[in-house]
Amino acid sequence: MSLIETHLRKARIRAALSAKEEAAIENLISETRQVRTNATIVRHGEILKHSILLLDGWLARTRDTSKGERQILELHVAGDFADLHGFTLKYLDHDLVALTPSRIALAPHESVHRLVEQHPRLARLYWLMTNIDAAIQREWTFSMARRSATARLAHLFCELFERLQIADRVQGDSYDLPLTQGELSECVGLTPVHVNRTLQSLRSSGLITLEARRLTILDHGGLRAIAEFDPEYLYMKRLID
């Protein structure tokens, strides 16, 4: 099985890929690396020579606050290109860090450049992928601006369920969620204490369980309802013919 099978799964949802195209994507990868928890993979401002494809594990785009806190701006799971936008931007406005031990693959920008010049459909596909990332970012903006603590967490759990399903990382109604409550609080812009209380409320409402870093959704309808979750923004459909 291909090293980047998970990434291909994700890509195939948005575009039918020919064998040639899949091979071209495969050829993007120059090397793979293992990174440790809390490793900073890309620092903001640093000039980039390659983009990071996440093979396994969890990465986060983060920004530090003046008070030394950290905000997680977007999460990445297996199959995601974590900083494909760095190909056009040349440097990132945020850091890219590992939340768990992770396996990553490097795609040199030269190779990406060649790929998009030779494969217009793939150019379109990767442009689309960064636009989907942006749609997720919009949804997070909306969450922070308008959703309550409970709804924010519920929404995050719904989003991850959908995204992990594509990555084949969901079993039944459960998935591994290796983030601490502190890290969850960095995702939703709350304090760890309040996340703790909010989780208890979600649990006692019978919507979820979360123990030993594993999340189970007991009531999908209920969870989606309080999150006001509508998966449309994830664009899980064929968009490129």
Added chain:
Amino acid sequence: MSLIETHLRKARIRAALSAKEEAAIENLISETRQVRTNATIVRHGEILKHSILLLDGWLARTRDTSKGERQILELHVAGDFADLHGFTLKYLDHDLVALTPSRIALAPHESVHRLVEQHPRLARLYWLMTNIDAAIQREWTFSMARRSATARLAHLFCELFERLQIADRVQGDSYDLPLTQGELSECVGLTPVHVNRTLQSLRSSGLITLEARRLTILDHGGLRAIAEFDPEYLYMKRLID
């Protein structure tokens, strides 16, 4: 002077454009329209046939909440492609509305398609532009998650100052800011009442004036300081050779 001069100014900051390329961009436009305040230009979910280039006025990407409020997710000023991401996404996950009387130009997706196939550098440029939009969105996520009411507003004013300067819509330390306090509150995820009080505090600190829909920054250093504003995320530099 070209109809799309403001857009070209914005583009030229990120890439040196040949006469041929500028002509190609010019050719994107099929027609122009005038829209009225509060007009919905694009509705979420609607299949798109063209993208909107804003020639003059103010547009906003918006999402309605269940309680009938509205969140502004991103603002667009003259020279912006307001929904270029719609070219790859096929439909939007948000609405696009006019906040003021605005003049817009339509760029049929067929034309965009032809442009990016024939001009790899421009393909790169427009991919970059949507990635810069995403960077702005990230900054807004960060604002909503971590900045106080005062800092959020201050940050917005700093951002608009930079973006309007490119659009040649800044005079000295002032620019027209035609949004009501209610609309400002929709940008920053606060209530109109609290925005009112926060504005008073910014005024009495001697940082800004805002009257008759015109904003003047009295103390750039001070405003940036409480906003913790760093313009890096706007990528105001040559990124494509």
Added chain:
DNA sequence: CGCGGTGTTGAGACCTGTCAAGACGTGTGG
């Protein structure tokens, strides 16, 4: 066995929201 990170609980403070009323200003119709 002890330690550090993580999770939990309580009490009180603070920021922002809610509700309500009035002031201001501008455009419109009589």
Added chain:
DNA sequence: CCACACGTCTTGACAGGTCTCAACACCGCG
């Protein structure tokens, strides 16, 4: 030209959600 209506801005009192600070429990690991 005035009267009125409507949107916007302003102010006050109070409520509520989230934060802060602090302490303690739990647990895996060295």
